Amino acid sequence: MGGLMAARALSGRFERVTIVERDVLPDGDAVRKGVPQSAHAHGLLASGYRVMDEYFPGMMDELQARGAPRGDVVGDFLWFQYGRWKLRHDSGLRGITVSRPCLEAAIRRRVKALANVTFREGTDGVKPKFDATAGRVTGLVVRARDGGREETLDADLVVDASGRGSQSPRWLEEAGCGRPEETIVAVDVGYSTRVFARRPGEFFDSIGGIISGTPPLSTRYAAVLAAEGDRWVITLAGILRDYPPTNEEAWVAYAASLPVPAVRDLVTSARPLTDIVTYRFPANQRRLYERMRRFPAGYLVMGDAVCSFNPIYGQGMSAAATEAKALDDCLAAGLDGLSRRFYGRARKIVDIPWAIATGEDLRFPKVEGRRPPGFHVINRYLERVHAVASEDPVVCRKFFDVLNLLASPASLLSPPLVWRVLARAAPKGESSPWGTRRPA
Numbered sequence: 116m117g118g119l120m121a122a123r124a125l126s127g128r129f130e131r132v133t134i135v136e137r138d139v140l141p142d143g144d145a146v147r148k149g150v151p152q153s154a155h156a157h158g159l160l161a162s163g164y165r166v167m168d169e170y171f172p173g174m175m176d177e178l179q180a181r182g183a184p185r186g187d188v189v190g191d192f193l194w195f196q197y198g199r200w201k202l203r204h205d206s207g208l209r210g211i212t213v214s215r216p217c218l219e220a221a222i223r224r225r226v227k228a229l230a231n232v233t234f235r236e237g238t239d240g241v242k243p244k245f246d247a248t249a250g251r252v253t254g255l256v257v258r259a260r261d262g263g264r265e266e267t268l269d270a271d272l273v274v275d276a277s278g279r280g281s282q283s284p285r286w287l288e289e290a291g292c293g294r295p296e297e298t299i300v301a302v303d304v305g306y307s308t309r310v311f312a313r314r315p316g317e318f319f320d321s322i323g324g325i326i327s328g329t330p331p332l333s334t335r336y337a338a339v340l341a342a343e344g345d346r347w348v349i350t351l352a353g354i355l356r357d358y359p360p361t362n363e364e365a366w367v368a369y370a371a372s373l374p375v376p377a378v379r380d381l382v383t384s385a386r387p388l389t390d391i392v393t394y395r396f397p398a399n400q401r402r403l404y405e406r407m408r409r410f411p412a413g414y415l416v417m418g419d420a421v422c423s424f425n426p427i428y429g430q431g432m433s434a435a436a437t438e439a440k441a442l443d444d445c446l447a448a449g450l451d452g453l454s455r456r457f458y459g460r461a462r463k464i465v466d467i468p469w470a471i472a473t474g475e476d477l478r479f480p481k482v483e484g485r486r487p488p489g490f491h492v493i494n495r496y497l498e499r500v501h502a503v504a505s506e507d508p509v510v511c512r513k514f515f516d517v518l519n520l521l522a523s524p525a526s527l528l529s530p531p532l533v534w535r536v537l538a539r540a541a542p543k544g545e546s547s548p549w550g551t552r553r554p555a
């Protein structure tokens with residue numbers, strides 16, 4: 116996803132763009148080997164939606180025509196967090212729910228149609244080619260997976276968007292630049308997903324929802340996403356090795372252990388279409404390329420290769436899309452000093468989802484990592500934000516601006532908002548998944 120978005124950004128700035136992809140790419144929406152996570156629920160945040168909508172006009176209409184529902188990310192999507200439903204209301208934040216393979220294929224079709232973009236499928240990026248004297252990268256060494264020989268593709272710019280397993284730290288070290296510092300926050304998340312048939316009106320007439328247990332008491336989550344083809348993609352997830360099972364009965368019991376019965380009700384009434392598939396995700400991982408003293412010109416790293424977040428917060432595709440847009444902007448000033456400009460922007464982009472993901476994860480005492488001063492006080496305040504956002508549309512919208520990576524978490528600490536949050540009595544009584552959409 117990061118590579119496709121980067122190619123779209125680069126196609127307007129360079130004569131030729133080549134995407135080197137290890138997989139032979141499917142024509143349609145299939146889950147493929149290089150992106151095994153695509154079998155699981157992939158939520159697109161409003162920030163990612165905006166970049167994709169801008170880069171590929173008409174694509175969201177096409178996806179909607181194929182049955183991927185579009186809607187308001189607060190009015191049509193449900194959020195149960197910290198023991199309450201967020202106030203369901205029209206927030207003005209647009210989004211779409213769609214399976215990851217379908218979204219990726221739609222983007223890929225559009226990138227393939229760009230006249231100056233070529234795909235080299237079934238080809239490994241082996242390593243970048245460095246010119247040590249000039250202190251720059253001059254191309255990429257590649258090898259076809261069907262037994263071809265190594266060859267070098269000359270390039271003015273090489274972008275590593277090869278995902279979490281990126282070899283850039285090793286390649287840079289071999290080139291004499293040293294390795295980037297790395298921050299790891301281990302979470303040991305397990306995913307377990309099943310696809311069901313979807314009927315109108317189900318799940319409170321929504322297009323999906325996130326149901327979270329309250330940390331640190333509960334380690335369990337569910338993501339329900341309406342997808343094209345009248346389907347629900349339903350993922351159960353557990354942090355700190357509380358892995359959801361694969362056995363059908365135990366899987367339903369896991370769904371029933373969530374704080375509200377909505378997911379259990381859905382999975383016991385809807386018709387399953389697939390087996391249960393699993394995925395394990397060990398740790399949030401961030402590589403601080405922006406801090407490297409020596410960095411070769413003509414080389415960039417982006418997407419999961421820079422930072423991969425605990426997936427339960429649904430941020431990776433949106434962060435990658437926003438980085439691609441930043442790359443586009445940075446290229447307006449040419450190639451000189453590009454890496455400094457890009458990493459400056461990328462750091463700020465990544466800071467927000469990183470703060471959200473690790474901030475939540477570190478609430479679990481068993482998650483190891485540095486807790487900043489005031490961590491517990493801020494968390495108590497954020498719990499209050501969660502509670503008030505179940506009733507107050509202004510606080511709710513501000514909260515979702517942050518969650519959708521459109522505003523920094525610090526914006527929740529602005530004096531007017533803090534006043535509004537603290538002045539309001541703590542909500543009492545049951546919250547509702549219907550909010551302002553309560554049916555007659």
Ligand SMILES: Cc1cc2nc3c(=O)[nH]c(=O)nc-3n(C[C@H](O)[C@H](O)[C@H](O)COP(=O)(O)OP(=O)(O)OC[C@H]3O[C@@H](n4cnc5c(N)ncnc54)[C@H](O)[C@@H]3O)c2cc1C
Nearest residue numbers: 116117137149152157158240277278418419426429431432
């Ligand atoms: C279980 C799970 C659930 C997730 N849920 C969400 C979600 O709800 N919302 C969200 O936004 N994000 C989610 N993510 C994150 C999201 O999948 C990634 O952040 C997103 O795909 C961007 O990653 P990327 O493009 O950098 O890398 P990837 O998507 O991993 O793509 C890397 C590509 O590089 C190719 N490749 C790798 N090495 C080489 C090589 N040497 N040569 C050639 N090709 C190579 C691979 O085949 C692949 O095509 C989830 C992740 C996981 C694991």
